[in-house]
Amino acid sequence: MRSFTYERASLAQEAAAKAQETPGAKFIAGGTNLLDLMKLEIETPQHLIDVNGLKFDKIEKTEDGGLRIGALVRNTALAADMRVRRDYGVLSRALLAGASGQLRNKATTAGNLLQRTRCPYFYDTNQPCNKRTPGSGCAAIAGYSRQLGVIGVSEACIATNPSDMAVAMRALDAEVETIDAAGRTRKIPIADFHRLPGDRPDLETTLSSGELITAVTLPPPLRGTHIYKKVRDRASYAFALVSVAAVLQRDGTGRLAVGGVAPKPWRIEKAEAELRGGAKPFSARLLADAKPTNENAFKVTLVERTVAAVMHEARQK
Amino acid sequence: MANPVESEVSRRGVLVGGTATAMIGVLPSGQGQAQPASSDAVRQGFEVSFEVNGKPYSLQLDTRTTLLDALREHIHLTGSKKGCDHGQCGACTVIVNGVRINSCLTLAVMHQDDRITTIEGLGTPEQLHPMQAAFIKHDGYQCGYCTPGQICSAVAVLDEIKAGIPSHVSADLTSPPELTNVEMRERMSGNICRCGAYSNIAEAIAEAAGSKT
Numbered sequence: 001m002r003s004f005t006y007e008r009a010s011l012a013q014e015a016a017a018k019a020q021e022t023p024g025a026k027f028i029a030g031g032t033n034l035l036d037l038m039k040l041e042i043e044t045p046q047h048l049i050d051v052n053g054l055k056f057d058k059i060e061k062t063e064d065g066g067l068r069i070g071a072l073v074r075n076t077a078l079a080a081d082m083r084v085r086r087d088y089g090v091l092s093r094a095l096l097a098g099a100s101g102q103l104r105n106k107a108t109t110a111g112n113l114l115q116r117t118r119c120p121y122f123y124d125t126n127q128p129c130n131k132r133t134p135g136s137g138c139a140a141i142a143g144y145s146r147q148l149g150v151i152g153v154s155e156a157c158i159a160t161n162p163s164d165m166a167v168a169m170r171a172l173d174a175e176v177e178t179i180d181a182a183g184r185t186r187k188i189p190i191a192d193f194h195r196l197p198g199d200r201p202d203l204e205t206t207l208s209s210g211e212l213i214t215a216v217t218l219p220p221p222l223r224g225t226h227i228y229k230k231v232r233d234r235a236s237y238a239f240a241l242v243s244v245a246a247v248l249q250r251d252g253t254g255r256l257a258v259g260g261v262a263p264k265p266w267r268i269e270k271a272e273a274e275l276r277g278g279a280k281p282f283s284a285r286l287l288a289d290a291k292p293t294n295e296n297a298f299k300v301t302l303v304e305r306t307v308a309a310v311m312h313e314a315r316q317k
Numbered sequence: 318m319a320n321p322v323e324s325e326v327s328r329r330g331v332l333v334g335g336t337a338t339a340m341i342g343v344l345p346s347g348q349g350q351a352q353p354a355s356s357d358a359v360r361q362g363f364e365v366s367f368e369v370n371g372k373p374y375s376l377q378l379d380t381r382t383t384l385l386d387a388l389r390e391h392i393h394l395t396g397s398k399k400g401c402d403h404g405q406c407g408a409c410t411v412i413v414n415g416v417r418i419n420s421c422l423t424l425a426v427m428h429q430d431d432r433i434t435t436i437e438g439l440g441t442p443e444q445l446h447p448m449q450a451a452f453i454k455h456d457g458y459q460c461g462y463c464t465p466g467q468i469c470s471a472v473a474v475l476d477e478i479k480a481g482i483p484s485h486v487s488a489d490l491t492s493p494p495e496l497t498n499v500e501m502r503e504r505m506s507g508n509i510c511r512c513g514a515y516s517n518i519a520e521a522i523a524e525a526a527g528s529k530t
Contacts, residue, residue, distance in 0.1 A: 006363055006380040006426055032422045035383070036403050048380070050427055076416075080482040085490040096485040100507020101474065102410055102419045236485065236506035 002044045009049050012056075012212055013183045020181040020210025022047045027212060029072055030106040032099075033115040040125060042132055056110075056214055059083070065220035068177075071110035071213045075099070075165065078109060088218060089226030090245050094168035097230040100237050110213035113166055113176065113193065114205065117159035117263075118239055119148060130156045131201040141293065147241065150292040150299045152262035157201030158293070161194060161264050162239050168228055169216065170257040170265035171245040177215040180208060187217070194264035201263075224249045225314040230259075231306055242302045248314040252276040256307065258286065261299055279308035367431045369394065370438025378425050385409045387425035388435060396436035396465045400509070407508035410466035410473075411435050417473035419507075436465035439472060448472050451521040459512035467508045471522045474504045478526075496526045 004024075009015035019025045024046030028034055037043035056070035059081050067088070069078060078084060079095035099107065107115075121127045121139040128137035140148055140158050149160045175187040188206060195203055207213075224247045232238040240260035248254035254275055257267035271285035283304035290300050362377040369392055376391055385402075388394045388411070397420055400408030404422040411420045412434040440446035448468050451457070458464045478494050486503040487494045494500055501522050502515070510518065 001381045004380055006424070008429075028424075028427070031424065031427065032404055032419070035422050035424065039402065048424075052427065076477075076482060080480075082491070085483065089490055092483065092490055093485075096483060096487075100404075100407065101477065101504050102407060102417050102470065102507045103404060103422075105416045106418045106423065236503050 001038050002041060002046075004045050005047045007047070007049055008053050009051050010053050012051075012054050012179050012214060013181070015049050015051055015054065016179055016210045016212045017181040018210075019049055019212070022049075025049055025210075027051050029108040030074070030111045032103050032107050033111065037116065040123065042123065042125060051212070054214075062217060067218045069109050069216045069218070071108060071215055073109045075104040075107045075109070075112060076101070078165075079104070087221035088168075088172060090171060090228050090247055091165070091168040091218075093226070093228035094164040094230075094243075094245055097228060097240075097243070098164035109165075109216055112163055113169075113213065113216070115163060116204070118162045119159040120144060122159060131159060131197070131204075134200070134202045145293040145295045147239065147260075148293070148296055149263055150261050150296055151266060151287055151290045152196050152264065153291060154197045154199065154201070156199050157197035157263070159197070159201065159263060160260055161262065163265070164228070164230065164240065164243060164259060166190065166194070167243055167257050167259035167265040168245040169218075170267050171247055171255045172218055172222065174219075175217045176213055177217060178207065178211045178213050180212075181210045185214070190216075190265070191267070197263050204263075222247045222255070224254060225317050227310050227313055229306055229310050229313070231302060242299055242306050244303075244306045244310045246307075246310045246314070248275075248311065254314075256282070256286075256310075258303055258307075261287075261303060275311075279304050279311055283307050363426045365426045365429050367428045367433055369433045370435060376425065380424065380426055382425045383421050384411070384413075384423045384425045384428055384433070385420035388420060388433070394435050394437050397469075398462055398465055400463065400466075405509070406463070406466075407470060408463045408466040410470045410508065412469055412473050415473075415476065417470050434469070436469055439468065446472065448521070448525045451525040452518070455517045455521040455524065456514070457518040457521040458510070458514050463508060463510045463512075467505070467510065467518055470505060470508045471501075471518075471525070474501065474522070475526050477504065496523070498523065501526075 026045035028048045029051050056072040058070045060068045062068050075095050079092045085092045119140055122129050122131050127139040130138050138157055148158045169190050174190045176193050177187050179185050193205055227246045230240045230243040232240050243259035246256045257265045259265055268286050271282055274281040274285050287300055292300055363380050364377050366375040388397050397411055398408035400406035402421045404419040409419055409421040410417050413431050440449045448471050481493050483490050483494055484503045486499050498519055501519055
């Protein structure tokens with residue numbers, strides 16, 4: 001690990017200002033992904049700003065009847081909150097499907113959104129990777145790409161976003177609240193939070209320099225059947241090959257976002273018009289622009305089958 | 318905001334400490350690498366105080382020191398094990414403020430005033446924790462390397478179930494989770510045992526939990 005200086009922040013705006021003005025500064029909260037990457041020298045911050053002392057650890061009702069989740073709420077606490085379990089089951093299920101108990105106890109809501117891809121070529125510093133070292137090339141496209149993306153990818157990068165939580169938040173139309181160095185706050189719809197790689201896969205979110213996530217807000221509860229289905233190589237503690245976050249209605253309509261296939265949670269609202277026709281037309285529309293490799297072409301079929309399984313499960317409830 | 322603490326690493330700290338401390342001594346001064354801003358502060362170290370197994374400790378650490386390295390190399394509590402050092406194996410699991418975490422994926426300096434429990438704080442050879450006794454009774458190990466992490470994790474799992482925290486395999490999100498074998502296995506999936514003692518570990522946890530499944 002490279003050396004770095006460290007400080008504890010007590011005010012959000014000060015932390016954002018410090019992050020903006022200090023070369024190589026990064027925020028640290030749970031640290032479960034950042035420290036993993038620092039040990040491999042994939043992340044090499046020169047200064048860490050510990051934001052754990054900021055008071056963003058509450059889950060509160062919003063005026064419109066939704067929930068405001070503090071950026072520092074741990075994944076376990078969010079999954080176990082009775083309001084989330086009762087009214088946003090898809091989110092609770094997505095969180096519980098991710099990582100291990102130890103990691104969920106430490107990982108934060110904001111950190112989960114900011115976690116980086118687990119593409120094996122991003123992790124292997126002997127390999128070229130446009131995300132890790134812009135301009136060096138992508139070893140994944142012609143390499144071991146079974147786990148990697150099939151849609152939203154580019155010639156520069158086919159990495160996937162590894163989060164389960166974000167897929168559920170995309171189905172729920174969550175918003176990400178932030179504060180910047182000047183104290184300005186804004187709300188970013190989760191659909192606009194993660195970028196597609198294009199020719200700059202190193203730029204992963206629409207956050208500006210120093211901008212700090214303070215909360216994630218959920219709209220009022222969505223009635224219907226909440227399901228999160230994750231298909232993976234092991235029964236527990238593995239990243240998704242494909243996952244589906246769904247809120248489905250009795251009349252066959254609903255919302256559906258897919259994980260494990262793209263650089264961001266993949267949802268196309270217009271495709272949801274096809275849901276009443278079944279999994280096949282919906283998936284065909286959702287993945288119409290898919291560009292899979294030979295190794296991960298199975299994911300296109302797997303999405304359709306996982307969607308079919310989710311629709312079947314919803315009808316049984 | 319707090320500034321990095323200015324103080325010296327003691328000679329004794331360098332001599333008795335492990336790799337993380339030793340590196341303070343071997344960092345060349347004025348190195349031409351890309352981190353000029355941090356080298357001074359790294360040499361000075363950062364002060365942190367926390368409680369381990371009921372005893373207070375105050376340490377002067379390289380900021381890079383993980384909680385696991387602080388426990389093993391500085392406090393010399395070597396029960397917590399370094400397996401993968403990347404949060405994948407769970408051998409480093411300790412209980413911080415009542416909650417189990419991977420001590421390899423957290424910096425020691427992030428634990429000011431925390432209460433940490435390691436395997437050494439759960440029981441002693443003379444007075445075993447019920448979970449330790451159950452692991453012995455059911456042969457919940459072969460080589461034993463993952464065992465401290467397994468036991469710390471298992472103790473915390475029972476508390477998580479008691480607190481009503483659901484899991485991936487809980488059939489109903491809104492009712493209290495049950496003490497079943499399937500629940501235990503899901504909740505213990507962050508602790509790998511390469512000897513494959515899983516079935517005995519599950520039996521040991523079931524006994525300590527007082528369940529018969």
